[in-house]
Amino acid sequence: MECHWSDTAAPTGLPAPLPQSAAYATALTALGRRVIHARLTDSGRDLAQAQLILRSAGRLGTLAYLPRGPVWAQPPSPAQQRTTLHLLRHTLPALGPVALIANAETPYQDTAHHTLGHSALITPQHIATLDLRPDDDTRLATQNPKWRNHLRAAGRKGLRIMNAPLPPDPDHWLLRAEAKQRSIRRYANLPLSLPLTLSRLAPHQTRIFTAWVGETPIAAMLFLLHPPQASYHIGWTGPQGRAASAHHLLLWHASLWLRSKKITGLDLGTLETDINPGLARFKIGSGATARPLGHTWLDAPLVTPLGRLLRPARRLKCGGGATIS
Incomplete structure (x- = not known):
């Protein structure tokens, strides 16, 4: 060799x-x-x-x-x-x-x-991976029933879902919200300079999905693309977004868009059942599979x-x- x-x-x-x-x-x-x-x-x-x-x-x-x-x-x-x-x-x-x-x-x-x-x-650690190859009905069937009900309820809220590459703006509202969130909850993640740099050098490899009510963003999720896979990177939601189950709708829309771009798998990141059990349930409820590293x-x-x-x-x-x- x-x-x-x-x-x-x-x-x-x-x-x-x-x-x-x-x-x-x-x-x-x-x-x-x-x-x-x-x-x-x-x-x-x-x-x-x-x-x-x-x-x-x-x-x-x-x-x-x-x-x-x-x-x-x-x-x-x-x-x-x-x-x-x-x-x-x-x-x-x-x-x-x-x-x-x-x-x-x-x-x-x-x-x-x-x-x-x-x-x-x-x-x-354990990570959650979402297989994007099956058709929509099959993927809906693999979701936890409660998760699927939240998704359907969010679809009736009249939220406007938009997606675009992440702008190369260090003052972007999602990056500021994530920085504040990290400071309050005291958790570590990859530096925010990484997606910002990628948005400048290869903007097509970043994608931000945002839920809007009127002109106000109430939730967002950022994904990094590395075909044929993609990774969830950061997300934010406020009280209005949580009440509307906006992240359920954002993840579903993102999975549809990613699959249309020939992405076959989505890495949702680590499962920290002891530190953040709610987030772990959200990831697994989406139909993702837990597997150990x-x-x-x-x-x-x-x-x-x-x-x-x-x-x-x-x-x-x-x-x-x-x-x-």
């Missing part, structure tokens, strides 16, 4: 999560981050791609971050996964020793990290060799409920 490195990503058309997309790399590069791309091949055949974010640690070397990757062309064998993870750290063109932090996309990938002696840093892992000099020595004594519970030993 060979690993080919480049500062620019070659389009592959593979379904990839937002952190492994070209849109994400474009925005981060414009914000001054160094993003590097790996193409994994075997006898000239493409196997996988990976997008890493690099940060210098001075004399200590380089810290590489692999969010939700690699992205595979076909389901990999355990040996292919182990070889790929080894190559990503040991062939990375960077100065000094390299420490790799990787978010495993699936619990299946945890096995390769564990076998290689990597250290688990963070337990898995893998752990967050550290592969670093000195640490990983010790992990291999200790591996037989360690047991790891995966996001899917299985145990690796």
